[in-house]
Amino acid sequence: MRLNASLRLAACVGALGLAACTSNPPQPSTPAPAPLASAPAAPPVRIGIALGGGAAKGFAHIGVIKMLEANGFTPVVVSGTSAGSVVGALYASGMNAFELQEKAVALDETKIRDLQLSSGGLVLGQKLEDYVNEQVARKPLDQLAKPFVAVSTRLEDGERTVFARGNTGQAVRASSSIPGVFQPVSIGKYHYVDGGIVSPVPVDAARQLGADIVVAVDISNKARGKSPDNMLGALNQSIAIMGQKLGQAELSRADIVIRPKVLDIGAADFSQRANAIVEGEKAALAVMPQLRERVAKLQAERTKATQLAQQKAAEAQHLNCLEQRSQMQKLAGMAGLDNSCPRP
DSSP, rough: HHHHHHHHHHHHHHTTSSOOSSOOOOOOSSOOOOOOOOOOOOOOOOOEEEEEOHHHHHHHHHHHHHHHHHTTTOOOOEEEEEEEHHHHHHHHTTOOOHHHHHHHHHHHHGTTOBBBBTTTTTTTOHHHHHHHHTTTTTTGGGGSSSOOOEEEEEEEOOOOOEEEEEEEEHHHHHHHOOBTBBBBEEEEEEEEEEEEGGGOOOOHHHHHHHEEEEEEOOOOOOOOOOOOSSHHHHHHHHHHHHHHHHHHHHHTTTTTEEEOSOSOOTOOGGGGHHHHHHHHHHHHHHHHHHHHHHHHHHHHHHHHHHHHHHHHHHHHHHHHHHHHHHHHHHHHHHHHHOSSSOOO
């Protein structure tokens, strides 16, 4: 004990030039260095929803969105193909699921269907464009309440096209223009048709919007071993087969895939809208435990990463403080008499 006291006294005398020595650390001669900024809190998990094409089956998307919102998993980004682009645009405009359901129940088919005989298709599509623009208060895509994109196919070369800016109704019309049914949409020097040809369920587009977890809703037709009995049926079956092959790879990149049981609903059977919504609700509820687990796992990973970053920031702050001490403080620290830089 006496030896330790002697050593402390000698160090103190050497450091302070025979000044009075106490157990208190010497006061800094310059202002203490400003603390470093700590690591930010873990960011919330961003859920994106990718709404696939399927004509009248698209009402199922509303049921899915209802259950996501009811369970606290409100999507913050939205992507849509064909029918999914219609629901997606209205949802991204700021409507909640119940408002979407009200719109669906009140929808008059004549408001979105304008028949016109043409070699390009039976439906012009202008009414659909006008209807969507009316519902979104004529806001362009980049001014909607939620980030939203509509996926279409460029007819000239088959290029996948993602519309993120410009006329919302026109983008939805392009995304929904089923070949042989709707006339192709002319935008600039190109023509566009249904996005389901290249991206039946736009998972990648939702990811590109910044989604951490992508919930994909697949309502596409499936080839079920039956031979079509008419030309339109053969066309729909051909598109379904092509969509199945193309969609498998993209769907594999989704975190959660929801498949409402709507295969028996006809492409133009708007009378089944209520059933489609209910099937969407049931399918979404079935995957809710899986989604809850996925979100919790990602949140835990982020919390751990944030804590590690905060620890590193505190250690860096401690080292910075040690470096900023005066020479007198450093000498006192060697004797254990300086605690101006406490360890984190």
